[in-house]
Amino acid sequence: MDRAPGLSVRLKLTLSYAGFLMLAGALLLAAVWVSLLNFMPEMGSSPDGPLSRSDFLRGFASAAGVVLVFLLVFGLLGGWILAGRMLAPLTHITDATRMATNGSLSHRIRLPGRKDEFRELADAFDTMLARLEAHVAEQRRFAANASHELRTPLAISKTLLDVARTDPTHDTGELIDRLHAVNTRAIDLTEALLLLSRADQRSFTREHVDLSLLAEEATETLLPLGEKLGVTIETSGDITPTTGSRALLLQLTTNLVQNAIVHNLPEQGTVWVNTSVRPNSVVLTVENTGENVSPQLVSTLTEPFQRGTERIHTEHAGVGLGLAIVKTITHAHDGTLTLTPRSAGGIRIAVELPAISPHADR
The missing domain is CATH 1.10.287 (Helix Hairpins)
Structure with missing residues (x-):
């Protein structure tokens, strides 16, 4: 100005x-x-x-x-x-x-001396710079990873089209099927990126939402996938009223349950979905059986395009943004996301959101 x-x-x-x-x-x-x-x-x-x-x-x-x-x-x-x-x-x-x-953004003031108004301002500014630097670094990594992920299906499509052009006798049906699969993956990745951006900008209308109902809906939707992969899904819990975007919170719940199914034991795996109420918050917990995961690996799973254990079937490979979307939606709803490895194998993921009275006016 x-x-x-x-x-x-x-x-x-x-x-x-x-x-x-x-x-x-x-x-x-x-x-x-x-x-x-x-x-x-x-x-x-x-x-x-x-x-x-x-x-x-x-x-x-x-x-x-x-x-x-x-x-x-x-x-x-x-x-x-x-x-x-x-x-x-x-x-x-x-x-x-x-x-x-x-x-x-790497410079810090680090103002010496005893605490006063100026030093509080300097410390707050240093904290802001640290968070901003971390955010910018995360965005750069995300942009690089997104570019890489988007380039892969485009490169595959180009290769398939080059093959079809140079080899007229190539099976057209097989080519179309492969192009369809590659194009579907690119569309899924683009939609996931748009969803991530929408949640990060908090451009949604808040309404009263019951997490227990969303957990039931996500479980029913993914029950055929669990049966196909031999994974049992068990749900339990209380009415858990909170506020937020129903669509985004349903996406969060679906991502958690789907990840728990896909990252599981090859046979006879189990997923536990539970909702509970605390004095000032509600908690959605999703646990699964699976391979042992180190705490170091767990701490990186919410980064975009980071993957942990191998999936049961490669046709459910996803786009690598499942938990990144969960993290963004959780933070956009003023909540906290906690990932903990289970001693018997698998991961326990808890999403804690602010609670509202179940009798509040709707």
């Missing part, structure tokens, strides 16, 4: 200090003046006549003028120095802001 030039804060503070000092001095001298007028008696006489109060007061007025001039000079110099010392931390904060504006 373009602004007209004005006085610096240091100069304003200097003038304020000097003005206040001058005012205090003037008030003090005025009080002495009034006291002298009211209580000083007539003083001795001189060859020219009596030495009156007016003669003394004129001399006092001259001295008072000298004092006020001294206070003005002292206030300006002292105020300039004090204002400079007080505003020195702002210089560091301003420099860091300019560096961040130019793209340098």
